[in-house]
Amino acid sequence: MKRNYFRYLLLLSSVLLVLGLFADASKARSSKMTKDELFRAIEKYSEENNREPVDAKVDSIWKAIPGYNGRTVDITASYKKMKSKGKFDEKKIVYKVIPPKFHLDDIENQPIYRGNSQKPMIAFLINVAWGNEYIPGILEALEKHDTKATFFFDGSWVKKNPDVAKQINDAGHEIGNHAYSHPDLQQRSLEETKMELVKTSKVIEETIGIRPKWFAPPSGSFNDTTVKVAEQLEMKTILWTVDTVDWKKPAAAEMVNRVVSKVDNGSMILMHPTQPVAEGMESMIKQIKEKGYKLGTVSELMSEERID
Known part of the structure; x- marks a missing residue:
């Protein structure tokens, strides 16, 4: 009787262990994003965080004002950095710099009273x-x-x-x-x-x-x-x-x-x-x-x- 009881406990433990492993694996799978989901998440972030460059210009009040670089998310490079874990990670976003078309040396020679108004x-x-x-x-x-x-x-x-x-x-x-x-x-x-x-x-x-x-x-x-x-x-x-x-x-x-x-x-x-x-x-x-x-x-x- 005792032997059957212990066999039953051993079998139950084995079943619970297998079920736990399946649950963990399922949880791990669900925490990962599919390729399409991750790519779309990076694209969405890109749409919200890209910045246009600002050209140097001569302002009627502030005279010569320097330009300011823009930036765009490099979606492919960002995806490559995140795909191994299959999770979106803002810290792994890769940016590409977009320089302005006109620089300080390209505009009329005027005094400078301030930097670009977008630069903190x-x-x-x-x-x-x-x-x-x-x-x-x-x-x-x-x-x-x-x-x-x-x-x-x-x-x-x-x-x-x-x-x-x-x-x-x-x-x-x-x-x-x-x-x-x-x-x-x-x-x-x-x-x-x-x-x-x-x-x-x-x-x-x-x-x-x-x-x-x-x-x-x-x-x-x-x-x-x-x-x-x-x-x-x-x-x-x-x-x-x-x-x-x-x-x-x-x-x-x-x-x-x-x-x-x-x-x-x-x-x-x-x-x-x-x-x-x-x-x-x-x-x-x-x-x-x-x-x-x-x-x-x-x-x-x-x-x-x-x-x-």
Whole structure:
């Protein structure tokens, strides 16, 4: 009797085990998608997430605006990455970049006030002709938050402060041209303007071994001749979207709140090595990043590379 009972238990266990294996196999099969289902899922994702490229253009208000790459889902490549597991996985989506037809160099030579309005990046423009005492604090805040800025050097300042210029460059920041003697370029001739820019690029190159490709006119004073000369010297003219007005010595918190409330995709923020900037830089970086923007140099902002 006992022997039959144990045989019955053994048989029942075997049956339950087989049934469990069948259930697991069925569950595994049901969690997988057929080839057609997976392919259609990738196609649907593609329809919802493809982005058209944006051509560089001259805007009636913002003047020259850089282009921005588009993207399209590579359906075949994405399918190949997912087919072994038979599951849709957004992390395995493969994109192809679609460059714009017109680039910054293809459009009319105009000053640049901002990056592309679809690029969630912001750049700091730091014009340096004085204020050495505040530079260490600014550099410390930038380094602490792994942020790079574009410093525009006055040529005569570089001549007097080569070690500080090297320190800024060695910290990985981008260097631009800010003319030689902080002139009002709107009142200068073509030859005078050329001399100011050439002298500055020369002293920067002699000091740190870099030839600037961006030029920021002192006090934002320029005319068509200024932009033309900069272009002849292979530099684009950079202005700004948002001004800290730090030279008026506002309270740091007040300055930061006002600036952060105005920033948007592609904004360029003008500042100088002043006390409000030194005191407010860390807070400005934090608040801008909290709003979902990346911070980069002018070159990174002008790049057509996508941020997704």
